[in-house]
Amino acid sequence: MSAVSEKTIHNYEIISYYTGYIIMGTAFLMVIPIVTALIFAEWNPLCDFVISMSISMLIGLGMILLGRRTRGNKVYVQWKHGFVVASLSWLLMMLLCAVPYSISGHTHSFLDCCFDVMSGFTTTGLVLTQDLDHLSNALNMWRHTITFVGGQGMVVLALTLLVKGTNGAYKFYVGEAKDIELVPNVKGTARIIWKISMVYLTVGTAALWIDGMVIGLKPVSAFLHALYMFESSWSTGGFAPMTQNIMYYHSLSYEIITMVIFVLGSFNFGLHYAIWQGNKKELVKNIETRSFFITSTAACLLVLAWFSKLHLYPDAVSNFRRVVFNIISAHTTTGLGSIYARQFALQWGGFGILIMVIVMLIGGSACSTAGGFKGLRVGVVFKGILKEVKKPLSSEHNMKVYKFHYMKEQILSDDIVRSSSLIILCYMVLFGVGTLLGTFSGYSFSDSAFEAASVCGNVGLSIGVTAPSTPVVLKVYDIIAMYMGRLEFMSVFALIGYAGGGFKKLCAKLAKR
Protein backbone atom coordinates (compact mmCIF):
# COMPACT_ATOMS: atom_id res chain seq x y z
CA MET A 1 0.00 0.00 0.00
CA SER A 2 1.40 3.39 -0.94
CA ALA A 3 2.23 6.00 1.70
CA VAL A 4 -0.47 8.33 0.42
CA SER A 5 -3.30 5.78 0.62
CA GLU A 6 -2.05 4.61 4.05
CA LYS A 7 -2.30 8.24 5.23
CA THR A 8 -5.77 8.59 3.70
CA ILE A 9 -7.03 5.47 5.46
CA HIS A 10 -5.60 6.78 8.66
CA ASN A 11 -7.50 10.08 8.31
CA TYR A 12 -10.76 8.31 7.60
CA GLU A 13 -10.20 6.03 10.59
CA ILE A 14 -9.70 8.97 12.96
CA ILE A 15 -12.81 10.70 11.61
CA SER A 16 -14.86 7.50 11.76
CA TYR A 17 -13.72 6.69 15.32
CA TYR A 18 -14.59 10.05 16.87
CA THR A 19 -17.76 10.52 14.82
CA GLY A 20 -18.84 7.04 15.99
CA TYR A 21 -18.51 8.12 19.62
CA ILE A 22 -20.63 11.22 18.98
CA ILE A 23 -23.30 9.03 17.36
CA MET A 24 -23.17 6.76 20.42
CA GLY A 25 -23.67 9.87 22.58
CA THR A 26 -26.75 10.72 20.52
CA ALA A 27 -28.06 7.18 21.03
CA PHE A 28 -27.61 7.46 24.82
CA LEU A 29 -29.47 10.78 24.72
CA MET A 30 -32.54 8.84 23.58
CA VAL A 31 -32.72 7.31 27.06
CA ILE A 32 -34.38 10.59 28.18
CA PRO A 33 -37.48 10.24 25.92
CA ILE A 34 -37.54 6.46 26.61
CA VAL A 35 -37.77 7.10 30.37
CA THR A 36 -40.43 9.78 29.71
CA ALA A 37 -42.43 7.29 27.63
CA LEU A 38 -42.19 4.72 30.44
CA ILE A 39 -43.33 7.23 33.10
CA PHE A 40 -46.36 8.34 31.06
CA ALA A 41 -47.10 4.82 29.74
CA GLU A 42 -46.75 5.91 26.11
CA TRP A 43 -46.04 2.53 24.52
CA ASN A 44 -46.01 3.50 20.83
CA PRO A 45 -43.50 6.35 21.32
CA LEU A 46 -41.48 3.96 23.51
CA CYS A 47 -41.15 1.58 20.55
CA ASP A 48 -40.26 4.51 18.24
CA PHE A 49 -37.38 5.53 20.46
CA VAL A 50 -36.13 2.00 21.12
CA ILE A 51 -35.96 1.42 17.34
CA SER A 52 -34.24 4.78 16.78
CA MET A 53 -31.77 4.17 19.61
CA SER A 54 -30.90 0.73 18.23
CA ILE A 55 -30.23 2.18 14.75
CA SER A 56 -28.02 4.93 16.19
CA MET A 57 -26.10 2.47 18.37
CA LEU A 58 -25.50 0.10 15.45
CA ILE A 59 -24.20 2.91 13.23
CA GLY A 60 -22.12 4.41 16.06
CA LEU A 61 -20.58 1.04 16.95
CA GLY A 62 -19.89 0.32 13.29
CA MET A 63 -18.05 3.61 12.89
CA ILE A 64 -16.01 3.04 16.07
CA LEU A 65 -15.06 -0.43 14.82
CA LEU A 66 -14.05 1.01 11.44
CA GLY A 67 -11.68 3.38 13.17
CA ARG A 68 -10.60 0.97 15.94
CA ARG A 69 -6.93 1.35 15.00
CA THR A 70 -7.16 4.92 16.36
CA ARG A 71 -7.68 3.54 19.87
CA GLY A 72 -4.46 2.71 21.65
CA ASN A 73 -2.29 4.46 19.05
CA LYS A 74 -1.32 7.96 20.10
CA VAL A 75 -2.96 9.63 17.13
CA TYR A 76 -2.31 13.30 16.55
CA VAL A 77 -5.69 14.90 15.91
CA GLN A 78 -5.28 17.67 13.38
CA TRP A 79 -7.45 20.74 12.80
CA LYS A 80 -8.95 19.16 9.68
CA HIS A 81 -10.06 16.15 11.76
CA GLY A 82 -11.68 18.43 14.33
CA PHE A 83 -13.59 20.41 11.72
CA VAL A 84 -14.65 17.38 9.65
CA VAL A 85 -15.76 15.35 12.71
CA ALA A 86 -17.84 18.28 14.03
CA SER A 87 -19.58 19.00 10.73
CA LEU A 88 -20.03 15.33 9.72
CA SER A 89 -21.48 14.34 13.09
CA TRP A 90 -24.01 17.18 12.93
CA LEU A 91 -25.22 15.82 9.57
CA LEU A 92 -25.42 12.24 10.84
CA MET A 93 -27.12 13.34 14.07
CA MET A 94 -29.74 15.15 11.97
CA LEU A 95 -30.54 11.96 10.05
CA LEU A 96 -30.57 9.65 13.09
CA CYS A 97 -32.51 11.97 15.40
CA ALA A 98 -35.13 12.39 12.67
CA VAL A 99 -36.06 8.70 12.85
CA PRO A 100 -38.41 8.96 15.90
CA TYR A 101 -40.09 12.01 14.31
CA SER A 102 -40.63 10.05 11.14
CA ILE A 103 -42.08 6.98 12.90
CA SER A 104 -44.39 9.18 15.03
CA GLY A 105 -46.39 10.20 11.95
CA HIS A 106 -46.51 13.90 12.87
CA THR A 107 -44.61 15.02 9.77
CA HIS A 108 -45.34 15.03 6.05
CA SER A 109 -41.96 13.68 4.90
CA PHE A 110 -38.53 12.60 6.15
CA LEU A 111 -37.21 15.96 4.86
CA ASP A 112 -39.58 17.73 7.27
CA CYS A 113 -38.22 15.53 10.11
CA CYS A 114 -34.64 16.48 9.18
CA PHE A 115 -35.70 20.13 9.03
CA ASP A 116 -37.13 19.99 12.56
CA VAL A 117 -34.11 18.16 13.98
CA MET A 118 -31.64 20.59 12.38
CA SER A 119 -33.83 23.43 13.64
CA GLY A 120 -33.62 21.91 17.14
CA PHE A 121 -29.90 21.14 17.20
CA THR A 122 -28.99 24.56 15.80
CA THR A 123 -31.38 26.18 18.34
CA THR A 124 -33.32 27.80 15.49
CA GLY A 125 -36.86 26.84 16.46
CA LEU A 126 -38.69 26.76 13.13
CA VAL A 127 -41.21 23.91 13.11
CA LEU A 128 -42.72 21.71 10.42
CA THR A 129 -44.08 19.07 12.81
CA GLN A 130 -47.86 18.99 12.64
CA ASP A 131 -50.40 18.97 15.47
CA LEU A 132 -47.93 20.03 18.18
CA ASP A 133 -50.75 20.21 20.74
CA HIS A 134 -51.20 16.45 20.59
CA LEU A 135 -47.60 15.24 20.55
CA SER A 136 -46.63 12.51 23.01
CA ASN A 137 -44.66 13.61 26.08
CA ALA A 138 -41.75 11.50 24.86
CA LEU A 139 -41.51 13.26 21.48
CA ASN A 140 -41.97 16.67 23.11
CA MET A 141 -39.19 15.78 25.55
CA TRP A 142 -37.00 14.75 22.61
CA ARG A 143 -37.62 18.00 20.70
CA HIS A 144 -36.63 20.11 23.68
CA THR A 145 -33.73 17.86 24.71
CA ILE A 146 -32.05 18.19 21.31
CA THR A 147 -32.51 21.96 21.44
CA PHE A 148 -30.98 22.11 24.94
CA VAL A 149 -28.05 19.85 24.08
CA GLY A 150 -27.49 21.56 20.72
CA GLY A 151 -27.13 24.87 22.50
CA GLN A 152 -24.34 23.70 24.78
CA GLY A 153 -22.59 21.59 22.12
CA MET A 154 -23.22 17.91 21.45
CA VAL A 155 -19.79 17.09 20.02
CA VAL A 156 -17.85 18.27 23.05
CA LEU A 157 -20.32 16.67 25.46
CA ALA A 158 -20.02 13.29 23.76
CA LEU A 159 -16.24 13.39 23.44
CA THR A 160 -15.58 14.58 26.98
CA LEU A 161 -17.91 12.01 28.52
CA LEU A 162 -17.25 9.00 26.30
CA VAL A 163 -13.63 9.25 25.15
CA LYS A 164 -10.83 8.98 27.67
CA GLY A 165 -7.82 11.27 27.15
CA THR A 166 -8.94 12.99 23.97
CA ASN A 167 -5.74 14.73 22.98
CA GLY A 168 -7.32 16.90 20.29
CA ALA A 169 -10.60 17.69 22.04
CA TYR A 170 -9.97 21.42 21.65
CA LYS A 171 -10.02 21.01 17.87
CA PHE A 172 -13.46 19.34 17.99
CA TYR A 173 -14.57 22.08 20.36
CA VAL A 174 -13.49 24.83 17.92
CA GLY A 175 -15.03 22.82 15.08
CA GLU A 176 -18.38 23.24 16.83
CA ALA A 177 -17.91 27.05 16.75
CA LYS A 178 -16.93 27.40 20.39
CA ASP A 179 -13.58 29.04 21.03
CA ILE A 180 -13.36 30.14 24.62
CA GLU A 181 -11.21 28.24 27.11
CA LEU A 182 -12.51 28.79 30.63
CA VAL A 183 -9.84 26.50 32.10
CA PRO A 184 -6.72 25.15 30.34
CA ASN A 185 -8.37 21.87 29.25
CA VAL A 186 -11.47 21.34 27.15
CA LYS A 187 -12.90 18.68 29.45
CA GLY A 188 -12.89 21.19 32.31
CA THR A 189 -14.35 23.91 30.07
CA ALA A 190 -17.16 21.59 28.91
CA ARG A 191 -17.89 20.65 32.52
CA ILE A 192 -18.14 24.34 33.52
CA ILE A 193 -20.47 25.07 30.56
CA TRP A 194 -22.71 22.17 31.63
CA LYS A 195 -22.57 23.15 35.30
CA ILE A 196 -23.69 26.72 34.52
CA SER A 197 -26.51 25.40 32.30
CA MET A 198 -27.66 22.82 34.89
CA VAL A 199 -27.76 25.40 37.72
CA TYR A 200 -29.87 27.70 35.54
CA LEU A 201 -31.99 24.70 34.48
CA THR A 202 -32.86 24.03 38.13
CA VAL A 203 -33.58 27.64 39.07
CA GLY A 204 -35.33 28.59 35.80
CA THR A 205 -37.53 25.47 35.69
CA ALA A 206 -38.54 26.01 39.32
CA ALA A 207 -39.51 29.64 38.62
CA LEU A 208 -41.57 28.69 35.54
CA TRP A 209 -43.13 25.71 37.37
CA ILE A 210 -44.39 27.88 40.22
CA ASP A 211 -45.62 30.52 37.79
CA GLY A 212 -47.29 27.83 35.67
CA MET A 213 -49.28 26.61 38.67
CA VAL A 214 -50.19 30.21 39.58
CA ILE A 215 -51.65 30.78 36.11
CA GLY A 216 -53.74 27.60 36.37
CA LEU A 217 -51.75 24.66 34.99
CA LYS A 218 -51.89 21.34 36.87
CA PRO A 219 -48.68 20.50 38.77
CA VAL A 220 -47.38 17.78 36.41
CA SER A 221 -48.34 19.71 33.30
CA ALA A 222 -46.85 22.91 34.80
CA PHE A 223 -43.59 21.07 35.46
CA LEU A 224 -43.32 19.71 31.91
CA HIS A 225 -44.19 23.08 30.39
CA ALA A 226 -41.62 24.74 32.69
CA LEU A 227 -38.90 22.28 31.69
CA TYR A 228 -39.64 22.60 27.97
CA MET A 229 -39.87 26.38 28.04
CA PHE A 230 -36.67 26.66 30.07
CA GLU A 231 -34.75 24.39 27.67
CA SER A 232 -36.09 26.34 24.74
CA SER A 233 -35.40 29.79 26.24
CA TRP A 234 -31.97 29.06 27.70
CA SER A 235 -30.78 27.53 24.44
CA THR A 236 -32.29 30.50 22.57
CA GLY A 237 -34.20 27.79 20.70
CA GLY A 238 -37.77 28.91 20.19
CA PHE A 239 -39.54 25.55 20.35
CA ALA A 240 -42.64 25.39 22.54
CA PRO A 241 -44.88 22.46 23.47
CA MET A 242 -47.98 24.14 22.04
CA THR A 243 -48.78 25.51 18.57
CA GLN A 244 -49.48 28.97 19.98
CA ASN A 245 -45.95 29.17 21.34
CA ILE A 246 -45.61 31.61 24.30
CA MET A 247 -49.10 33.02 23.58
CA TYR A 248 -50.59 29.77 24.95
CA TYR A 249 -49.91 30.94 28.52
CA HIS A 250 -51.58 34.40 28.22
CA SER A 251 -49.33 35.52 31.04
CA LEU A 252 -47.13 38.60 31.46
CA SER A 253 -45.20 36.96 34.31
CA TYR A 254 -44.47 33.84 32.21
CA GLU A 255 -43.24 36.06 29.37
CA ILE A 256 -40.99 38.09 31.68
CA ILE A 257 -39.41 34.97 33.23
CA THR A 258 -38.72 33.49 29.77
CA MET A 259 -37.29 36.87 28.64
CA VAL A 260 -34.86 36.88 31.56
CA ILE A 261 -33.85 33.29 30.73
CA PHE A 262 -33.27 33.88 27.01
CA VAL A 263 -31.29 37.07 27.56
CA LEU A 264 -29.10 35.15 30.04
CA GLY A 265 -28.84 32.26 27.56
CA SER A 266 -27.59 34.61 24.85
CA PHE A 267 -24.60 35.61 27.01
CA ASN A 268 -21.15 34.15 26.45
CA PHE A 269 -20.33 31.22 28.78
CA GLY A 270 -17.06 33.05 29.50
CA LEU A 271 -19.09 35.99 30.80
CA HIS A 272 -21.18 33.73 33.07
CA TYR A 273 -17.98 32.15 34.36
CA ALA A 274 -16.29 35.53 34.99
CA ILE A 275 -19.32 36.81 36.94
CA TRP A 276 -19.60 33.57 38.92
CA GLN A 277 -15.91 33.93 39.74
CA GLY A 278 -16.73 37.30 41.34
CA ASN A 279 -15.78 39.56 38.42
CA LYS A 280 -19.15 41.35 38.22
CA LYS A 281 -17.73 44.36 36.34
CA GLU A 282 -17.31 42.14 33.27
CA LEU A 283 -21.09 42.45 32.71
CA VAL A 284 -20.74 46.18 31.92
CA LYS A 285 -17.21 46.21 30.49
CA ASN A 286 -17.58 43.35 28.01
CA ILE A 287 -17.75 44.46 24.35
CA GLU A 288 -20.58 41.97 23.68
CA THR A 289 -22.90 43.14 26.46
CA ARG A 290 -22.22 46.75 25.45
CA SER A 291 -22.92 45.93 21.82
CA PHE A 292 -26.13 44.06 22.78
CA PHE A 293 -27.27 46.94 25.02
CA ILE A 294 -26.75 49.53 22.29
CA THR A 295 -28.25 47.58 19.38
CA SER A 296 -31.24 46.15 21.30
CA THR A 297 -32.12 49.51 22.91
CA ALA A 298 -31.79 51.29 19.55
CA ALA A 299 -33.97 48.63 17.85
CA CYS A 300 -36.67 48.90 20.56
CA LEU A 301 -36.62 52.71 20.37
CA LEU A 302 -36.92 52.74 16.57
CA VAL A 303 -39.76 50.21 16.40
CA LEU A 304 -41.61 51.83 19.34
CA ALA A 305 -41.32 55.21 17.56
CA TRP A 306 -42.70 53.56 14.39
CA PHE A 307 -45.57 51.99 16.36
CA SER A 308 -46.41 55.30 18.05
CA LYS A 309 -47.38 56.46 14.54
CA LEU A 310 -49.40 53.31 13.79
CA HIS A 311 -51.27 53.22 17.17
CA LEU A 312 -51.46 49.44 16.89
CA TYR A 313 -51.21 48.48 20.55
CA PRO A 314 -53.22 50.51 23.09
CA ASP A 315 -50.87 50.86 26.07
CA ALA A 316 -47.33 50.43 27.42
CA VAL A 317 -47.92 46.87 28.66
CA SER A 318 -49.25 45.74 25.25
CA ASN A 319 -46.32 47.43 23.49
CA PHE A 320 -43.86 45.77 25.87
CA ARG A 321 -45.42 42.31 25.42
CA ARG A 322 -45.81 42.53 21.64
CA VAL A 323 -42.95 44.79 20.49
CA VAL A 324 -40.11 44.59 23.04
CA PHE A 325 -40.63 40.85 23.63
CA ASN A 326 -40.35 40.04 19.92
CA ILE A 327 -37.37 42.33 19.32
CA ILE A 328 -35.41 40.88 22.26
CA SER A 329 -36.47 37.36 21.22
CA ALA A 330 -35.16 38.08 17.69
CA HIS A 331 -31.98 39.77 18.88
CA THR A 332 -31.07 36.93 21.23
CA THR A 333 -31.98 34.55 18.34
CA THR A 334 -34.54 32.80 20.55
CA GLY A 335 -37.57 32.86 18.29
CA LEU A 336 -40.38 32.65 20.85
CA GLY A 337 -43.15 34.77 19.37
CA SER A 338 -45.87 36.67 21.21
CA ILE A 339 -47.82 37.42 18.01
CA TYR A 340 -48.91 35.19 15.12
CA ALA A 341 -46.51 34.81 12.18
CA ARG A 342 -48.65 36.69 9.67
CA GLN A 343 -49.08 39.65 12.06
CA PHE A 344 -45.47 40.63 11.30
CA ALA A 345 -46.33 40.86 7.62
CA LEU A 346 -49.77 42.40 7.97
CA GLN A 347 -49.29 44.77 10.92
CA TRP A 348 -45.62 45.57 11.48
CA GLY A 349 -45.01 47.28 8.14
CA GLY A 350 -41.77 47.53 6.16
CA PHE A 351 -39.84 49.45 8.82
CA GLY A 352 -40.70 47.01 11.62
CA ILE A 353 -39.67 44.05 9.44
CA LEU A 354 -36.40 45.77 8.44
CA ILE A 355 -35.38 46.31 12.08
CA MET A 356 -36.31 42.70 12.90
CA VAL A 357 -34.14 41.47 10.00
CA ILE A 358 -31.16 43.52 11.25
CA VAL A 359 -31.39 42.33 14.87
CA MET A 360 -31.90 38.69 13.79
CA LEU A 361 -28.71 38.87 11.73
CA ILE A 362 -26.70 40.48 14.56
CA GLY A 363 -27.73 37.81 17.07
CA GLY A 364 -26.33 37.12 20.54
CA SER A 365 -22.88 36.49 21.98
CA ALA A 366 -20.04 34.32 20.73
CA CYS A 367 -19.59 31.02 22.60
CA SER A 368 -23.15 31.11 23.83
CA THR A 369 -26.25 29.22 22.78
CA ALA A 370 -27.22 32.07 20.41
CA GLY A 371 -26.79 32.42 16.66
CA GLY A 372 -26.32 35.33 14.26
CA PHE A 373 -22.99 36.91 13.43
CA LYS A 374 -22.62 37.83 17.12
CA GLY A 375 -22.22 41.03 19.12
CA LEU A 376 -18.47 40.47 19.45
CA ARG A 377 -17.94 40.74 15.69
CA VAL A 378 -20.26 43.75 15.41
CA GLY A 379 -18.31 45.49 18.21
CA VAL A 380 -14.93 44.56 16.70
CA VAL A 381 -15.85 45.73 13.19
CA PHE A 382 -17.36 48.95 14.56
CA LYS A 383 -14.17 49.64 16.56
CA GLY A 384 -12.11 48.71 13.48
CA ILE A 385 -13.98 51.31 11.41
CA LEU A 386 -13.41 53.93 14.16
CA LYS A 387 -9.73 52.99 14.18
CA GLU A 388 -9.47 53.50 10.42
CA VAL A 389 -11.29 56.84 10.63
CA LYS A 390 -9.09 58.09 13.48
CA LYS A 391 -5.81 56.88 11.96
CA PRO A 392 -5.29 59.70 9.44
CA LEU A 393 -6.36 62.28 12.02
CA SER A 394 -3.83 61.23 14.69
CA SER A 395 -0.19 62.32 14.85
CA GLU A 396 2.29 60.18 12.86
CA HIS A 397 4.69 60.16 15.84
CA ASN A 398 2.11 58.79 18.27
CA MET A 399 1.10 55.30 17.21
CA LYS A 400 -2.01 54.63 19.29
CA VAL A 401 -2.81 51.02 20.18
CA TYR A 402 -6.55 50.33 19.92
CA LYS A 403 -8.04 47.84 22.35
CA PHE A 404 -11.36 46.18 23.18
CA HIS A 405 -12.52 44.42 26.34
CA TYR A 406 -13.53 40.77 25.91
CA MET A 407 -12.88 38.90 29.17
CA LYS A 408 -9.60 40.87 29.26
CA GLU A 409 -8.12 43.88 27.45
CA GLN A 410 -7.23 42.75 23.93
CA ILE A 411 -5.42 44.56 21.13
CA LEU A 412 -7.60 45.33 18.14
CA SER A 413 -5.36 43.92 15.43
CA ASP A 414 -6.12 44.09 11.72
CA ASP A 415 -6.29 40.28 11.67
CA ILE A 416 -9.13 40.21 14.22
CA VAL A 417 -11.07 42.88 12.30
CA ARG A 418 -10.49 41.03 9.01
CA SER A 419 -11.61 37.62 10.31
CA SER A 420 -14.71 39.18 11.93
CA SER A 421 -15.55 40.98 8.68
CA LEU A 422 -15.13 37.75 6.71
CA ILE A 423 -17.58 35.83 8.90
CA ILE A 424 -20.09 38.71 8.68
CA LEU A 425 -19.65 38.66 4.89
CA CYS A 426 -20.33 34.89 4.81
CA TYR A 427 -23.56 35.42 6.80
CA MET A 428 -24.61 38.22 4.44
CA VAL A 429 -24.04 35.98 1.40
CA LEU A 430 -26.07 33.20 3.06
CA PHE A 431 -28.82 35.70 3.85
CA GLY A 432 -28.72 37.10 0.29
CA VAL A 433 -29.03 33.67 -1.31
CA GLY A 434 -31.91 32.79 1.04
CA THR A 435 -33.75 35.99 0.14
CA LEU A 436 -33.17 35.35 -3.58
CA LEU A 437 -34.49 31.79 -3.30
CA GLY A 438 -37.52 32.97 -1.34
CA THR A 439 -38.46 35.60 -3.92
CA PHE A 440 -37.79 33.10 -6.73
CA SER A 441 -40.20 30.69 -5.01
CA GLY A 442 -42.94 33.32 -5.20
CA TYR A 443 -42.84 34.96 -1.75
CA SER A 444 -42.65 38.74 -1.36
CA PHE A 445 -39.24 40.38 -0.87
CA SER A 446 -39.92 41.36 2.75
CA ASP A 447 -41.26 37.90 3.66
CA SER A 448 -38.26 36.23 2.02
CA ALA A 449 -35.77 38.55 3.76
CA PHE A 450 -37.44 38.02 7.15
CA GLU A 451 -37.42 34.23 6.84
CA ALA A 452 -33.86 34.15 5.44
CA ALA A 453 -32.57 36.27 8.35
CA SER A 454 -34.42 34.01 10.80
CA VAL A 455 -32.86 30.88 9.29
CA CYS A 456 -29.28 32.22 8.87
CA GLY A 457 -29.28 33.74 12.36
CA ASN A 458 -30.74 30.55 13.92
CA VAL A 459 -33.64 32.62 15.27
CA GLY A 460 -36.85 30.71 14.56
CA LEU A 461 -39.38 33.51 14.20
CA SER A 462 -41.48 33.01 11.09
CA ILE A 463 -43.44 35.40 8.93
CA GLY A 464 -45.44 32.50 7.51
CA VAL A 465 -43.08 31.19 4.83
CA THR A 466 -42.01 28.03 6.70
CA ALA A 467 -44.77 25.44 6.36
CA PRO A 468 -45.09 21.85 5.13
CA SER A 469 -46.14 23.33 1.76
CA THR A 470 -42.86 25.28 1.39
CA PRO A 471 -41.02 24.24 -1.81
CA VAL A 472 -38.51 21.41 -1.27
CA VAL A 473 -35.62 23.56 -2.59
CA LEU A 474 -36.31 26.19 0.07
CA LYS A 475 -36.54 23.57 2.83
CA VAL A 476 -33.20 22.05 1.78
CA TYR A 477 -31.63 25.51 1.63
CA ASP A 478 -32.99 26.33 5.09
CA ILE A 479 -31.44 23.14 6.52
CA ILE A 480 -28.07 24.08 4.96
CA ALA A 481 -28.34 27.70 6.16
CA MET A 482 -29.21 26.66 9.75
CA TYR A 483 -26.30 24.20 9.72
CA MET A 484 -23.77 26.65 8.27
CA GLY A 485 -24.98 29.52 10.44
CA ARG A 486 -24.63 27.44 13.60
CA LEU A 487 -21.19 26.02 12.84
CA GLU A 488 -20.02 29.43 11.57
CA PHE A 489 -18.96 28.14 8.14
CA MET A 490 -15.38 26.92 8.75
CA SER A 491 -16.24 23.31 9.69
CA VAL A 492 -18.70 22.99 6.82
CA PHE A 493 -16.13 24.38 4.36
CA ALA A 494 -13.61 21.87 5.75
CA LEU A 495 -16.07 18.99 5.22
CA ILE A 496 -16.85 20.13 1.66
CA GLY A 497 -13.12 20.48 0.94
CA TYR A 498 -12.38 17.08 2.42
CA ALA A 499 -15.21 15.37 0.55
CA GLY A 500 -14.24 17.23 -2.64
CA GLY A 501 -10.60 16.15 -2.25
CA GLY A 502 -11.63 12.52 -1.75
CA PHE A 503 -13.91 12.67 -4.80
CA LYS A 504 -11.10 14.16 -6.92
CA LYS A 505 -8.70 11.39 -5.88
CA LEU A 506 -11.33 8.76 -6.67
CA CYS A 507 -11.90 10.29 -10.13
CA ALA A 508 -8.14 10.40 -10.76
CA LYS A 509 -7.82 6.71 -9.78
CA LEU A 510 -10.72 5.72 -12.04
CA ALA A 511 -9.25 7.74 -14.91
CA LYS A 512 -5.86 5.96 -14.48
CA ARG A 513 -7.53 2.54 -14.62
Added chain:
Amino acid sequence: MRNKKTDLIGLGAETLGVMAYLAFLYLLTAVMS
Protein backbone atom coordinates in the same frame (compact mmCIF):
# COMPACT_ATOMS: atom_id res chain seq x y z
CA MET B 1 -17.17 27.79 40.46
CA ARG B 2 -15.12 28.58 43.58
CA ASN B 3 -17.94 27.57 45.89
CA LYS B 4 -21.73 27.41 45.99
CA LYS B 5 -22.03 30.82 47.66
CA THR B 6 -20.09 32.73 44.98
CA ASP B 7 -21.94 30.77 42.28
CA LEU B 8 -25.30 31.85 43.69
CA ILE B 9 -24.12 35.45 44.09
CA GLY B 10 -23.00 35.39 40.45
CA LEU B 11 -26.32 33.90 39.33
CA GLY B 12 -28.20 36.55 41.35
CA ALA B 13 -26.05 39.38 39.96
CA GLU B 14 -26.61 38.27 36.38
CA THR B 15 -30.35 37.80 36.84
CA LEU B 16 -30.75 41.16 38.57
CA GLY B 17 -28.70 42.83 35.83
CA VAL B 18 -30.98 41.43 33.13
CA MET B 19 -34.13 42.31 35.11
CA ALA B 20 -32.85 45.87 35.53
CA TYR B 21 -32.31 46.07 31.78
CA LEU B 22 -35.84 44.79 31.09
CA ALA B 23 -37.23 47.35 33.58
CA PHE B 24 -35.32 50.04 31.67
CA LEU B 25 -36.87 48.82 28.41
CA TYR B 26 -40.34 48.92 30.01
CA LEU B 27 -39.75 52.53 31.10
CA LEU B 28 -38.67 53.33 27.56
CA THR B 29 -41.86 51.71 26.25
CA ALA B 30 -44.01 53.67 28.70
CA VAL B 31 -42.40 56.93 27.56
CA MET B 32 -42.81 56.08 23.85
CA SER B 33 -46.43 54.83 24.14
